[in-house]
Amino acid sequence: MALGRRGDPGCKRSLTSTEKFPRAFRLTVTQRLIDAALDLQEALFKAQNQRGAPRLNALRQADAALNHLRLYLRLAYDWRWLNAGQYEHVSGMVAELGRLLGGWLKQSAR
Numbered sequence: 261m262a263l264g265r266r267g268d269p270g271c272k273r274s275l276t277s278t279e280k281f282p283r284a285f286r287l288t289v290t291q292r293l294i295d296a297a298l299d300l301q302e303a304l305f306k307a308q309n310q311r312g313a314p315r316l317n318a319l320r321q322a323d324a325a326l327n328h329l330r331l332y333l334r335l336a337y338d339w340r341w342l343n344a345g346q347y348e349h350v351s352g353m354v355a356e357l358g359r360l361l362g363g364w365l366k367q368s369a370r
């Protein structure tokens with residue numbers, strides 16, 4: 261499925277952006293952002309190899325991880341750890357992933 265591959269750049273972008281976050285927050289907020297990005301990627305890969313209820317469960321996990329990722333990216337922008345251009349770019353990628361994930365969830369729920 262193309263969704264798993266499309267998640268790769270968003271995951272990489274989120275992870276590389278965190279290198280410039282304040283050191284004092286690297287073990288808290290930054291780690292949670294990284295965990296959310298990796299959880300999203302793992303859930304998408306898991307969903308690719310499943311059918312039926314297990315796939316739907318993995319997609320719901322991916323949706324939850326995506327919501328967490330949105331939260332941490334918004335916080336990073338609000339705290340000015342990301343500039344407007346960085347936030348616009350990564351939030352656009354996250355929005356596209358959300359649309360694709362939503363479609364996959366609807367299709368799998370049938």
